[in-house]
Amino acid sequence: MFENRTEAGRRLAAALEDRGTRADVVLAIPRGGLPVARPVADALEAPLDVVAAxxxxxxxxxxxxxxxxxxxxxxxxxxxxxxxxxxxxxxxxxxxxxxxxxxxxxxxxYRPGGKVPEVAGKRLLVVDDGVATGATAIAALRGLRAARPATVSIAVPVGPPDALERLEDEADEVVALELPVAFRAVGAHYREFPQVGDEEAVAYLE
The missing domain is CATH 3.30.1310.20 (PRTase-like)
Incomplete structure (x- = not known):
């Protein structure tokens, strides 16, 4: 159970650092992925951008x-x-x-200046607040893969084992902190899970 998205992001960042994960660009899936991705990008010293789905x-x-x-x-x-x-x-x-x-x-x-980041040949890390079916994450990974990065990985605080297994076919690395078999919804694994507004989401990119 996570307190909120920011706390989940800090725990995810610590786990990624322990694994020795490196990223040239961290890409959040908005809007809920941005509070999680901000601590991850800071810890990995990588710029933060978005991949909207x-x-x-x-x-x-x-x-x-x-x-x-x-x-x-x-x-x-x-x-x-x-x-x-x-x-x-x-x-x-x-x-x-x-x-x-x-x-x-x-x-x-969301994107400052509207400029799309250059991702060809770079190590990309996609971050969201969790996965349920994995549909959005798979679409994000496929879209980024078409830009020919060096690697495309994904990290989330929580997701069911079957969805994370599907992601393993799409990503170079899949990192999840919690893999509950009795999965109901992403929000059920957070004590605080309010909607993230557009203004708040953009603030995480600044």
Missing amino acids: KKIAAPGNPELAIGAATSEGGVWQNDDLCARLEVSEAHFERERDRAVEAARTKAEQ
Whole structure:
């Protein structure tokens, strides 16, 4: 159990230092990933930026994610769920394009000066406040991988074993502090888990 996102970030930073992890750029998944990523970036003495991602909504159910897309164009599709819901290719492509555009708008809002960091040949570390299905994280990792970094790793305070196992197929390294089998939701593993507003999120980048 973590007190809050900042405390989780400090514990995550300590674990990464113990492992000897190095990063040239730390990329938070906003908004909840930014309070966690700030202590990590400080500890690793790396610049902090963002990789924004948005879920791809199921037909008739905007709250149900059938995939995710990032500002960098990375996409993950839940093939099993799409098949079960009989999601058409046209629907997925339409929602994917909307998600990419929304993620780009969000990234520009957070990114100081709107400048995209140069990541080719660099060691990247993606940080979030936790993973549930892993959809957003997978999309983020794929989008970054397309930019040809040296490595792409991910670190989170908490996530279920099955989701973290999926991430191992996408990342060079996966670091998680807690891997509860009886996983309910990311917020259930924090004593304080308020929503992070846009103004607060941007402040972590300054």
